[in-house]
Amino acid sequence: MSLSDRIKIAKRVAQELKEGEIVNLGVGIPTIIPDYLDDKKVYLQSENGLLGMGPTPSDDDIDMDLISASKKPVSMDKGASLFDSSDSFLMIRGGHIDTAVLGALQVDETGEVANWAVPGETILGVGGAMDLVAGARRMIIASMHLSKDGSPKIVKKLSFPSSGTRKADMIVTEHAVFQFLEGKMYLIETLSDVSIEALREMTDAEFHVLEKTKVETN
Amino acid sequence: MSLSDRIKIAKRVAQELKEGEIVNLGVGIPTIIPDYLDDKKVYLQSENGLLGMGPTPSDDDIDMDLISASKKPVSMDKGASLFDSSDSFLMIRGGHIDTAVLGALQVDETGEVANWAVPGETILGVGGAMDLVAGARRMIIASMHLSKDGSPKIVKKLSFPSSGTRKADMIVTEHAVFQFLEGKMYLIETLSDVSIEALREMTDAEFHVLEKTKVETN
Amino acid sequence: MKKRLNPANALQFIKSGDTLLVGGFGLSGTPLTLIDELVKSDKENLTVISNNLGEEGKGLGKLLVAGKLKKAKGSYFTTNRDAVKAWSKGELEIELIPQGTLAEAIRCGGAGIGGFYTKTGAGTKLAEGKEEKVIDGESYIFEKAIKGDVAIIKALKADTLGNLIYDKTARNFNPVMATAAKVVIAEVDEVVEAGSFTPEEVVTPHLYVDYVVVNQYVKKGGRYIESI
């Protein structure tokens, strides 16, 4: 997956975040979103026990006891707060995070997400993924459109283990933005010169196109 | 109930407390126990959110935002800590209080305690009584031997509503100290010149007298 | 900056018939100013979830005598004789719940936990009608999580983001209540700049707090008294 695609996705998700929101960013593409927020201030929650996570510190200020959930050194914003893991997941599961931006292995056409386990492979990690899926007020999936082997990630029905019955609200890929509403998937806009036909081909899931859908090139 | 009886009970309970113990004191007689600890240091937990409760402050230092569970002004010992109600009852219910000293309306011969409600009267308060009964590692009942109307408080079977299935470990009255062991009640010592026969008369519950029982006068 | 409101404006978030979580242990840590506004308002049929109902004519006791309450859910109402009287006359419903169960149920309400099994109260009158479960040989009773429409809480200070710190034992139920209502209004003695609290000092992180109101009482001789 190319850096420019990752940046494109991160920038588009950044647009969705509102000033002052409480946001939890998953691993992968979501972690670079803060670079594209411009002047918009959002408050980053890190599930290992920090609200108000700031940027990577300079080498001299690195403290491996001030880290993100990806175990990378971070800093603290003004007004940040520290808490333990049970209080952190009280926030997450209790619906106090405005938006979680997560990666996904698969998303089905109702918005159900699979983001923790690959069938047939060793499953030895779940982390906070399921808690975020269950609890965040809004869930945005930031993901490449196709998996590494070229197969569709956005599918009719999950073949990978589900992360929970709670559905995603939106998915942003390098090609398109889809919204989920009452179990249906809608194309909101395209982000590349892909045609709707080509998009349908690389998207196993069935999606609806609205009149107001912004198609970049067709 | 006379002050000297109350003091006698408080002094005897104070002997039971060990250096360094974590103690929660209920309303009534238990509240005067700290006056009779001499040099023994125990740490008082107050269920409204304080560990390390100290003595009543001077009038100038009264702060009604630093109070006991009986809503009386208190002070803080060196090394005290403050916490919210959920953390306070985590301590209590979770078995982290070494000894709770509570008053009682009735105690039955197995050690089951009734200390929150009188049948036929309006029952509009329970407070933290049931949590302390359920959770403290050791429960000592500090109570007058008879109720105000002269009827026995230590009964065969509770006629008042129970505070929980967890049994008391000991009861101290102005006349005697009883211990509960495997559902049975044992007289440990007498604290007045009452004879064992007289004690049996004012104690509805059946109790066992051991050879080593210390009888003050007989 | 967290929306700062004057006390009267804060009432727009409360409707008649709402369930309110109200912080405090007795009068300590009680949002006295917000309660005064409620007394003056036209809100009625309120259900209040709070450890006590203040004292006679003070704190939530005022709201009771003003006839605003339909129901009180808490752990200890005996010391407010007005509450006992109102209940006897059938003017006030009361639901009694052990203090620790109350705190835990509110915490669960804020934590995405539907309910829990507690040892407290198992085998007592307060367990009647409640599901019982034996876990590892011990008896527990099921308690459902508690949530409110609006929480009105009292803190010592807020920063401009809405982070809160509390005054000694005035903390009590306030931090858990801040997590468990759709709208959370914090009454504070003072608002300070963001960054005034260290990250370790913050007790209630700002994400829980929707609005901040400044207390109209002043503290003298260790008590809050009405400012004139």
Next chain:
Amino acid sequence: MKKRLNPANALQFIKSGDTLLVGGFGLSGTPLTLIDELVKSDKENLTVISNNLGEEGKGLGKLLVAGKLKKAKGSYFTTNRDAVKAWSKGELEIELIPQGTLAEAIRCGGAGIGGFYTKTGAGTKLAEGKEEKVIDGESYIFEKAIKGDVAIIKALKADTLGNLIYDKTARNFNPVMATAAKVVIAEVDEVVEAGSFTPEEVVTPHLYVDYVVVNQYVKKGGRYIESI
């Protein structure tokens, strides 16, 4: 004064076959010195409950390669390849539990709560075989409280009573683990006089802590390194 032990002596409270709660998120907030002692010891067949198993050859990863572990229960083991290998060879049992469920179950273990209903994981593979309950129209799954025989945790400082404060995000699972084991041993960088912490600063009140051990590592460049 809370009993202060040298690290080797602390091991007398741990038996082969015990279930240990071990603080830390990755390596941060991990009791490295106590783990080193365990590696040197004759304890075996240990069950470790911890978010991760450290890193390869570091923290709990050391204990794994030393062959001391029978089972690991936590939320994320994928990044330690030794754990994946040991599991594949059938040398290590693994029980996976979502991170928030792990934290909450340990808190319940310390709180006299037998179990709870969480929304996390409902309808997933991790809910298989677990009791489901619909509460107010939402699906929840039952999770039992978790307790340990011994908790080994890491704090920044202890006072002589045993009160603990933590370093930034090194706090993580340590405060809940301090509540949920029969014996709690805290490894700290420094022991200070009682009264050095304000009552507001204390994160883990001393009643949870049985023994205090001083960390043998030194912090340089933001990392703990072995002191020579």
